[in-house]
Amino acid sequence: MARITVGAAIPSRSKPAAALSPASSAWRSAFRRRLVAWYRKNARQLPWRETRDPYQIWVSEVMLQQTLVATVTAYFPRFVARFPTIAALAAAPEEEVLKLWEGLGYYRRARQLHRAAQVIRDEHGGEFPRQIEAARSLPGVGRYTAGAVLSIAHDDPHPILEANTVRLFARLLAYRGDVRSAAGQQVLWSMAEALLPKTASGELNQALMELGSQVCTPRDPACNACPVAALCPTRAAGLTASIPAAQAKMQITAVREAALLVRRGARVLLLRREAGERWAGLWDFPRYAVDPDAGPVEQQLTEHLARDTGTQVRIGARLTTIKHSVTRYRITLDCYAATHVTIDPNTGATRTVAWVTPAELVNYPLSTTGRKLTRLLTGKNGVSG
Numbered sequence: 001m002a003r004i005t006v007g008a009a010i011p012s013r014s015k016p017a018a019a020l021s022p023a024s025s026a027w028r029s030a031f032r033r034r035l036v037a038w039y040r041k042n043a044r045q046l047p048w049r050e051t052r053d054p055y056q057i058w059v060s061e062v063m064l065q066q067t068l069v070a071t072v073t074a075y076f077p078r079f080v081a082r083f084p085t086i087a088a089l090a091a092a093p094e095e096e097v098l099k100l101w102e103g104l105g106y107y108r109r110a111r112q113l114h115r116a117a118q119v120i121r122d123e124h125g126g127e128f129p130r131q132i133e134a135a136r137s138l139p140g141v142g143r144y145t146a147g148a149v150l151s152i153a154h155d156d157p158h159p160i161l162e163a164n165t166v167r168l169f170a171r172l173l174a175y176r177g178d179v180r181s182a183a184g185q186q187v188l189w190s191m192a193e194a195l196l197p198k199t200a201s202g203e204l205n206q207a208l209m210e211l212g213s214q215v216c217t218p219r220d221p222a223c224n225a226c227p228v229a230a231l232c233p234t235r236a237a238g239l240t241a242s243i244p245a246a247q248a249k250m251q252i253t254a255v256r257e258a259a260l261l262v263r264r265g266a267r268v269l270l271l272r273r274e275a276g277e278r279w280a281g282l283w284d285f286p287r288y289a290v291d292p293d294a295g296p297v298e299q300q301l302t303e304h305l306a307r308d309t310g311t312q313v314r315i316g317a318r319l320t321t322i323k324h325s326v327t328r329y330r331i332t333l334d335c336y337a338a339t340h341v342t343i344d345p346n347t348g349a350t351r352t353v354a355w356v357t358p359a360e361l362v363n364y365p366l367s368t369t370g371r372k373l374t375r376l377l378t379g380k381n382g383v384s385g
C-alpha cells in the first residue's frame with residue numbers, strides 16, 4: 001500500500017479526527033463506507049454515468065477537462081451520437097471533429113482525442129487499451145485520464161487525481177504544502193492509491209470527485225453536509241479557508257489584435273489556422289496582433305494580409321471591438337470592414353483560404369470570436385450581404 005503522509009500536526013477539537021488519520025486502515029474503511037453511501041444517494045445523473053463504454057467515458061473525461069459539467073452535458077450526447085465508436089471518430093475528418101467541438105474551447109483536446117482514436121484503431125485493434133501504460137501513451141491521455149477510464153469502465157484499481165480530489169485530499173490530510181509541487185503531488189497520489197478499494201474502484205473514484213465538486217468546494221465547503229466531516233482534520237481545526245494553500249495569481253498580459261471582414265462580392269475571406277497557431281485546424285477571419293509602435297493599424301493589416309494570402313484590400317470602418325481572454329492573455333480585438341481589390345499570385349503566400357458566403361459560414365469550425373463576427377455579418381448590424 002502507498003505510504004500516506006499526514007499534514008503537520010494541527011490542534012484538533014474533534015476526538016474522532018484526532019484519534020484516526022488516513023494512515024490507518026480503520027480511517028480508510030470508515031471513509032470509504034461513508035463516502036459510497038453518500039454517493040449512492042446523492043450522485044448527479046449525468047449522461048456519461050449511464051454507460052460503462054470506455055470510449056464514451058474517455059470522451060466525457062476529455063471534455064470535462066477545463067469545461068463545466070453543464071456545458072459538457074450539452075456537447076457530449078451530440079458528439080457520441082455523431083461518433084458512436086472509436087472507429088467512427090478515427091475515420092472522421094479533423095475539421096468535422098473540430099466543428100462538433102466548436103464552443104468548448106481548448107481545441108487541442110479535440111485534435112488529440114481524434115489522433116488518439118486513430119492510434120487505437122491502428123495499434124490496439126480499435127479498443128481503448130486495458131493496460132494503463134498503453135493508455136497513458138495515447139495522445140492527450142495522462143495518468144488521471146487513463147486511471148479514470150479504466151477504473152470507471154472496468155473497475156481496474158487505478159487511482160485518480162484532478163482538481164476536485166486535489167482539494168479534497170489536501171483537506172483530509174491537512175496538507176499545508178504546495179499541492180502543485182512534485183512533493184505535494186506525490187503525497188496526494190499516495191492518498192489516492194491508499195484509498196482504492198479491492199473492488200468497485202470506479203464507483204469510489206467517481207464518489208471522490210463528486211464529493212470534491214459538490215461538497216468540498218474551493219470556497220465555503222459544505223462541511224455540515226459532508227459525510228466524512230467527522231474524519232476531517234481541516235474541518236476540526238477550522239482551516240478550510242487556508243487549505244489547500246492559495247496559488248500564486250496568474251500574470252495577465254493585455255494584447256491588442258485586429259480582424260478583417262474582407263468582402264469580395266457576396267463572399268468573405270476565411271483563413272485556416274495552422275499547426276502551432278492558436279486554434280490550429282479551425283477557420284477564422286484574418287486576424288493579427290497589432291504593434292502600437294509600428295505605424296497605422298490599417299497599414300499593418302494590409303501588409304500582413306498581402307504577405308499571408310496575396311490579397312490586396314482597402315480597409316474601411318471599424319465595425320466593432322470584442323474583448324475576450326485566452327489563457328493568460330486579455331485580448332482587445334478591433335474588427336474592420338475591408339474590400340477586396342486584387343490578388344497578386346506572385347507573393348508566394350501559402351495560407352489556406354476560403355471565400356465563402358455568409359450562409360456557408362455555419363459549415364466551418366470557427367473560434368468563438370469568429371462566430372461572433374459571423375453573427376455581425378449575417379445579422380443586425382447593417383453589414384450583412
Ligand code: SF4
Pocket residue numbers: 168171172215216217221222223226227228229230232234235240
Ligand atoms: Fe471538505 Fe469540509 Fe468535508 Fe473536510 S469536512 S472533506 S473540508 S467538506
